[in-house]
Amino acid sequence: MNISKDSAVTLSYRITDAATGKPLDGGHVAYLHGGYDNLFPKVEAALEGLAVGQSASVDLAVEDAFGARDEALVRTIPKSEFPPGVKVGGQLQGPGPDGQPQVFHVVKIKGSEVHLDGNHPLAGRALRFDCKVTEVRPASAEEIAHRHVHGGHGHHH
Ligand SMILES: [Zn+2]
Structure with missing residues (x-):
């Protein structure tokens, strides 16, 4: 069958930095097709109508991917306010600029200061998304009620 609205689709994929060609991420993902915000809209548009074994390559501008970086999400906090056991590369949740909970990545610990960044690690980058369809059903x-795919490379709960 071909990918259409409410198809459960499994892809093998690779994400590279469009500017440098550096591989950033890859693997398998199962998603619900048809505007459920499981994938970038531009990638879904390229996959519409494809069948198992077919591939798509999509160039994503910054605004089509994770968006521009927001420097208001970059923080420095004293190490003394920091929960014990969190290291560089870890995450913690705190209030964002609008007071809503926001996930911050720990990017650096320098002296008595901890540097945090609430941006998505791939924000501010143009990306290339290469994928191959491995399953369509x-x-x-x-799944439609939950707005995501279950089992395999999808959600387990
Ligand atoms: Zn579910």
């Missing part, structure tokens, strides 16, 4: 009513 109709989604179940439960």
